[in-house]
Every structure is written in structure tokens, then in C-alpha cells.
Amino acid sequence: MDYFMNITYLSLAGHVQLQEYRYVYFISTLSIYIFIICCNTVVIYVIVKNKRLHEPMYIFIAALLLNSLFGAVALYPKLLIDLLSEHQVISYQACMLQAFCIYSYATVEFAVLSTMAFDRYVSICKPLQYATLVNMHTVKKILLFSWFVPFCVNSTLMILTCRLQLCKLKMNRIYCNNYSIVKLSCGDITVNNSYGLFLLAIVVFPSLFFIVFSYIRILSVCLRNSKDFKRKAVQTCLPHILVVIIFSVLSCFEIINNRLEANISHIMTMIISVINLVIPPICNPIIYGMRMQEILNGIKIIFTIYKPRNYFPQPK
Template sequence: MDKMNNELNVTYITFGGHVELQKYRLLYFIATFTVYILIICSNSTILCLIWIQKSLHEPMYIFIAALLCNALLFSTNVYPKLLIDLLSDLQVTTYSSCRFQAFIYYSLSGSEFLLLAVMAYDRYVSICKPLQYLTIMRKTTVTTLLVLAWVLPSGQLIPPLILGHTSKLCNHTLNGIFCNNAVTKLSCMGSTGPYIIYGVFTLINTVFLPFVFIIFTYSKILIISYRKSSDIRKKSVNTCAPHLLVLISFSCLCSYDVIIARLEIDLPKTAHSIMSLQVVLYQPLFNPIIYGLKMTEIHKHLKMLFSRGRSFVCFALLGK
């Protein structure tokens, strides 16, 4: 029995970030479930729209679809487990499952930055080199960029995932409601020098360099657009503004995650839980709203879709 208990202590960890869960369990569950359904419906609607409408089968909209798909995967990595925990008496998970959730969490976060960098490159070619656009942004180029955006972040995170799999735990309570980088603090090894150096290397490759590339690219677009006609300037603003809004919001949220999780800044449990949820709540809901309202073609097709939906409902009611 003692042997089994020891094995459980090593294998299982507890989420210690929930605030008054016993008192507000049902409220938390309903709110979280509602948000998850909204995320699925909003992102899936635009994804299906891009898939169905042939006029949206262009690189720019394909990259937007990839970004929305990334948001769906990102949310599904967190919400189902979180919903189960909200209804459970014990909020526990295995150490290996927690490390895998953190791996998916940061892989998809890295993919978000790389996809935004790819979208910036696409806009640069479209606005600054319009005559060469079809030659440069061919189907094979688009496919290659999408594959790299998803493969590169996960590939860089595989070594620490494998190396840390067998590490012994000295702490079995995670200060959070889902698994992120804080899981490394549970290991007896802690954050060793090589681990920190590799983490900084990965952060530079998947976050800092894409961020600098995006800022440089959009700066170049604005400079070139300013020299051209007002129509070109308007087109540049309409197509680039949504991407920049998504970039700024996601960068702020990721900065919080890095600062709090890695530097172990002491925050009240309520504030920590609220800020942690912002990372998995704001962006997946923000993306479809921004692209649905700001991208003219998507907005036009969405209006047509909802108009048909209302007409169908009215027709059905009149038929009855």
C-alpha cells in the first residue's frame, strides 16, 4: 500500500489554482462551458465559410483559416480537462499528461506567432509586389509555410519534453488551473541552467524573431503604401490592421504568461486564475470577431449567411 501511495505521489499532481470551487462550482462550469461553445461556434463558422466560398480560396484567407484552426486546437487542449476538473471532487492529473498539455500549449502558441509572421509576409508580397504575387505565393509555398508554422515550434519543444519525462517531483501541487510552464517548477531539478538557456533559445526562435519580422514587414508596407495612392493606403490599413491587433493582444498575453510562470511573481490566487484564463479565453474569441468584422470579404459573406438563416427561420415559422 505504501509503495502504491509513493507511486501516486510521484505520478499525480493537483491543481491548486481554483478559487472557492466548492462554493461556485456550477457557476464556473456554466460560464466555462458557454465560453468554450462560443469559441467552437465562432471559429468554426468562419472556417466553414472559407472552406465553402471559392472566392475565399486565396492565401490570405487560408492563413486566417489556419489561425482560427490553431485557436480551436489551443482551446481544446485546455477547456475539456478544465470542465472535468470543475465537476470533480479532486482536481488532479498525471505528471506526464500535464507535461504533454504544456507541450501542446506552447507549441500552438509558437505556431500562432509563426502564422502571424506568414500572414505578414503574404500581405507584404500582395501590397509591395503585386505583379509577382501569384508567382511567389503558389500553392506549394502556402502549404510549406503552413507546415513549417506548425512543425517548427513543436519540434523545438520535443527535447525538453523527453528529457523531463522521468524527472522526480518534489512538489505535487501546481499553482494554476491548467498546465503551463509552471509544471517545470514541480521537478526536484527545478529550472537548471541548460534548461533555461534552451528555453530562451526557443523563445527567441518562436516568438522574438517572428515578432521582429512582423513589425519590420508592416513598417515596410506602411512606408511603401504611403508613397502610393489613397486606395492602396486604404487597402493596406484594412488588411493589415486585423493582423496587428491580433499580434499585439496575443503578445501581451504571452508576456504575462512568461513573466508570471517563469519569474514566479507572487500574485493573489484570484488574480492569477483570472489572468491565466485570459490567455485561453481572449484570443480564441477575439480572432473570429476581428476577422469577421474587419475583413471585408469575410464580413460580406457572413452577412449573407445570417440573412439566409433569418429568411429560413421566418419561412419555417410562416409555414407553421
């Protein structure tokens, strides 16, 4: 049997001073994971339970936060186990699955953000046609497309990676991503690199282009309308703009980090590698929860219902 067929486990050697700060890392990571789950779940629950929020804009927000939970589940459970383990290893199959999930999280995020831009564009620039263009049937098809296409293109990426023969077992990361797996191979990776660029060209760049185009059109409409119209447009668009900027900038850092890893300090490499799975899942529910009044009201109601009550009468 070929030597490469016997490779079962890969070593995740990206942890920094794990022996000294093992429990600090674990508590910090667990706290972040719980916070991400709680924040995103609360906002999704508010949207699901409140029938007044069963509108396209809020459904897209729920889809975005659901994707944040998907990305968090792909990273944090395995990371928490590794922080308490003596040896940070992962099977090749599990590594491929984790890489697939994390890449899918990123590409779905761009796709959902572009659909949200479409929703804002139609509601502001074509309000009379909104009910026709963005009905619930259309929303379902758009969301299905936003998940199905990224899953398909990432499946192809993983299949191309699986055909490579590995000659190294040590990955200088704390989790698996496709580019790190490809660098472990000793064969020709031209096809993988070319397909990676193709993936950027058909998923990421079109999404960013459409978002920019939508907001240029929205800006042109706002400039021709009243101050009250501008205020309402800013109120609905600002959370989305902030989320897009945060995710896009962090994604650029990660892409650069992958390509220039040898020229960046190890600690910075590790921080940048996980930052896109830390900041957006935390910021997204906070931004939408604080900036969208209907969601904020729903959150307040939840905390009012579960607020501790004093059942003992006060002395007169």
C-alpha cells in the same frame, strides 16, 4: 523501485473558491468554450466553402483560427471536468500532454502570424511578384513549416522536462504548463531554463521581428502612394495588426506571470494564466469576421439561409 517512478497524479490547486462558485465557473467556462468553437468554426466554414476565398490570405486566416480551436481543446474539456469534480487531479502523462499542446498553440500562433505578415508584405510591396512568391504550393510549405518547427522544439522541451525527478505533487495552477511542472522538481533545472530562453530566441523573437520589419516596409510603401492605396492597405492589414498586438501583449503578461508568480495575487495569477486561451480565440474570428468584407458576406449568407421562416400565411 525509485520513489519518483511511482508518481502518477498531480494536484491542480489553482482554483479559487471552487466550492462556493463551482457552477458559476462551470457555466461561464462552458459558455466561453461553446462561443469559441462556434465563432472559429463559422469563419473556417465560410473560407472552406467559398471558392473565392481559396486564396493565401484567407487560408492563413483559417490556419490561425484552426490553431485557436486546437488551443481551446487543450484547455477547456479538462477544465470543465475539474470544475465539477471533488478533486482536481491529472495524471503526469496527461499533464505533460496538455503542457505540450498549450505551448505548441502559443508557438504556432506566432509562426502563423509571421507568415500572414509575409503575405501582406508581398501583396503590398511586391504586388507584381505576388502570384509567384505566394502560390498555393508555397502556402502549403509555409503552413507545414509553421506547425512542424513549433511541434519539434516543444517536443524537445517536454523531453527535457520528463528527465526531471519530481519531489512535489501540488501545482498552483488550473492547468498544466511546462514551467509549473519544472518547478515541482527537486533537481537542477538550468538546462530547462536555458532551453526555454532558446525557444523564445528561435520561435517568438524572430516572428515578432519579421512582423515589425514587414509593417515598416509596408508603411514606407504606403507613404509614397495615393490615399486610395493607403485605405486598401489599412483595410487588409488592420485586422492582422490588432490580432498580433493582442496576442503579443497577453503572451508578455503570461511570461512575466510565470516568473513573478510569488509577487502577484493568486486570483490575478490565475486570470493572467488563462487569458491567452480566452481572448485571442474569441477576438480573432470576430476581428476577421467583422473587418474582412468577403468573410462578413459569407457569414451573412449562412445566417440568411438558416434564418427562421414564417410558413403560415399572414391574415389579410
